[in-house]
Amino acid sequence: QVQLVESGGGSVQAGGSLRLSCAGSGYATINTCMGWFRQAPGKEREGVAVIATGTGVRSPVYADSVKGRFTISQDNAKNTVYLQMNSLKPEDTGMYYCAARLFRISCALDEGRFSYWGQGTQVTVSS
Numbered sequence: 001q002v003q004l005v006e007s008g009g010g011s012v013q014a015g016g017s018l019r020l021s022c023a024g025s026g027y028a029t030i031n032t033c034m035g036w037f038r039q040a041p042g043k044e045r046e047g048v049a050v051i052a053t054g055t056g057v058r059s060p061v062y063a064d065s066v067k068g069r070f071t072i073s074q075d076n077a078k079n080t081v082y083l084q085m086n087s088l089k090p091e092d093t094g095m096y097y098c099a100a101r102l103f104r105i106s107c108a109l110d111e112g113r114f115s116y117w118g119q120g121t122q123v124t125v126s127s
Contacts (some may be wrong), residue, residue: 001025001026002024002025002026002027002100002102002115002116003024003025003026003082003116003118004022004023004024004098004100004117004118005022005023005024005098005118005119006020006021006022006096006098006118006119006120006121007020007022007023007059007096007121008020008021008121008122009122010036010111010123011041011124011125011126012088012123012124012125012126013105013126013127014088014090014125014127015087015088015126016088016125017082017084017085017086017087017088018085018088018123019082019083019085020036020083020085020096020121020123021080021081021084021088022034022036022081022082022083022098022118023045023078023079023114024079024080024081024098024100025037025075027079027081027100027102029053029076029103029123030053030054030055030061030081031052031053031103031104032049032052032053032054032100032101032103033051033052033059033100033101033106033107033108033113033114034046034050034051034052034072034074034098034100034101035047035048035049035050035094035099035100035107035109035111035114036049036050036072036083036096036097036098036099036102037083037097037099037111037114038092038094038095038096038097038123039094039095039097040092040093040094040095043094045097045111046063046082046109047063047108047109047110047111048063048066048070048083048096048109049061049062049063049071049072049083049109050072050107050108050109051067051069051072051073051081051107052104052107053072053074053076053093054089054104055103056121057104057107058107059074059107060095061107061109063095063109065091066085066092068108069084069085069086069087069088070083070084070085071083071084071086072084073074073100074127076094083096085112085123086124088092088123088125090125090126090127091125092123092125093123093124093125094122094123095121095122095123096121096122096123097117097118097119097120098117098118098119099111099114099117099118100114100115100117101113101114101115101116102115102116103123
């Protein structure tokens with residue numbers, strides 16, 4: 001019974017930082033692909049960052065829009081994935097979702113490959 005619970009969202013001024021956490025349960029961190037996705041109102045959900053356990057794939061991978069500002073990491077012992085977000089911009093505003101792909105073949109930003117999703121946590125960045 002896989003469960004993902006996000007936390008750490010909130011409101012911050014442009015240029016500020018937030019760290020999101022995704023606490024997972026019900027799975028082992030073996031050959032997983034964990035991802036962060038976001039969705040702004042009226043827009044498609046987009047991949048932000050993904051990170052894999054195991055070997056054989058390029059990891060982590062970031063969306064071009066967040067490269068150099070966001071860092072994804074994981075603590076396998078705690079089944080927890082983090083997204084450190086620095087230099088936040090208003091366009092980063094949205095609902096952020098954690099997702100998991102178990103027994104992965106690859107690890108990329110395509111949301112269709114992710115089977116499990118958290119409930120989301122809101123991030124709002126003001127000017």
